[in-house]
Amino acid sequence: MSSDDTDPRPVPTTWGPASGVGSLPGTDPAEALRLVVGELPGFAHLPELPGRGAGADMLGRSAALLVDLAVDLTPAGWRLVPRPGADQRRAEEFLARDLDALHEVADAWTGPFKVQAAGPWTLAAGLERTRGDRAVTDAGARRDLRQSLTEGLAAHVMAVRARVPGAQVVVQLDEPSVPAVLQGGLPTASGFGKLPAVAADVVEQELAAVVRALPAPVVVHCCAPRTPLELFRAAGAAGLSFDLGLVQDLDAVGTAVEAGVHLLLGVVPGTDAPLGAPKATASRVQAWWSELGFPAQQLPDAVTLTPACGLAGATPSYARAAMRQVREAAKYLRPE
Numbered sequence: 001m002s003s004d005d006t007d008p009r010p011v012p013t014t015w016g017p018a019s020g021v022g023s024l025p026g027t028d029p030a031e032a033l034r035l036v037v038g039e040l041p042g043f044a045h046l047p048e049l050p051g052r053g054a055g056a057d058m059l060g061r062s063a064a065l066l067v068d069l070a071v072d073l074t075p076a077g078w079r080l081v082p083r084p085g086a087d088q089r090r091a092e093e094f095l096a097r098d099l100d101a102l103h104e105v106a107d108a109w110t111g112p113f114k115v116q117a118a119g120p121w122t123l124a125a126g127l128e129r130t131r132g133d134r135a136v137t138d139a140g141a142r143r144d145l146r147q148s149l150t151e152g153l154a155a156h157v158m159a160v161r162a163r164v165p166g167a168q169v170v171v172q173l174d175e176p177s178v179p180a181v182l183q184g185g186l187p188t189a190s191g192f193g194k195l196p197a198v199a200a201d202v203v204e205q206e207l208a209a210v211v212r213a214l215p216a217p218v219v220v221h222c223c224a225p226r227t228p229l230e231l232f233r234a235a236g237a238a239g240l241s242f243d244l245g246l247v248q249d250l251d252a253v254g255t256a257v258e259a260g261v262h263l264l265l266g267v268v269p270g271t272d273a274p275l276g277a278p279k280a281t282a283s284r285v286q287a288w289w290s291e292l293g294f295p296a297q298q299l300p301d302a303v304t305l306t307p308a309c310g311l312a313g314a315t316p317s318y319a320r321a322a323m324r325q326v327r328e329a330a331k332y333l334r335p336e
Helices: 029-039 058-063 086-106 119-124 139-164 178-183 201-211 229-234 249-260 280-291 296-302 316-329
Strands: 068-072 077-081 109-116 165-175 218-222 239-243 262-268 301-306
Touching: 029 086, 029 316, 058 077, 058 086, 058 109, 058 119, 068 086, 068 296, 068 316, 086 139, 109 119, 109 139, 119 139, 119 178, 119 229, 139 201, 165 201, 178 201, 201 218, 201 229, 201 262, 218 262, 229 239, 229 249, 229 301, 239 316, 249 280, 262 316, 280 296, 280 301, 280 316, 301 316
Parallel strands: 109 165, 165 218, 218 239, 239 262, 262 301
Antiparallel strands: 068 077
16 A cells, blocks of 8 residues: 555554553453553553453454444354344443543553454454355455444544543554455355455455554554465555564565564463563564564664463463563663
């Protein structure tokens, strides 16, 4: 995507040294926000708490943002329906409580602040149409979802800014399904077959339409194998968020860095695991950066350290330790 002088998305003056991916264990939004603001003081985010149940999961939470489209929860998962029901109302109530907690806990926040939602392809891959097939198979359904999600996300950004006037809002689009979309790996509704692959140029164009329309810089996150970093960069992402241990395409990373795209590097596991010393985590990042061939002094401003994925599956103590780990490791990236 080419940029021009009318681009409405202000790029943060600083991305912050460490942040989270999105989800956390627990059910109390105010408590989760206090944890994030305390452990990630340079780049906090609005936590997602799927432990609250249906409607707080990634798809349900993102569906709560949709404008003029309705969803409901069936035994097979979330489905587009003619009218909103109790499941969608519950998802909207969870989101409203999160925004109330944001005003209560973080109204004085200044600096970069991230919100997350399922991207257009992951949302279309996860939602079924009324007759039972995935919305991703229908170009018209994808268009309607894309436009609805974009409008809802833009309103969400404004709602966050209204509650936290000092926030430089960054939008993260979670796209874990894109590799399967590109490779023809999504199962059919019956589970007995696979859906056809979607051409890379179509995936890029439809993702770019969302990125271009949002009133904030966009990070695209994918912690699945074969993350298509070049496609995400070409779609206009201001930041790329990925699991450092899964990405092998250093050429795509190098191209992104040269283009000024920020990297959010997943450097600690998203579920309970030994963490080691923060300095060792930093050393691994420095060695990787050296392999890319960029100057060491460029590293601190080019990357933000994060967990590899969301922390919803972790214990509360590990979630806190993981956030502390990335915050402390980031300190070692900056020269004395």
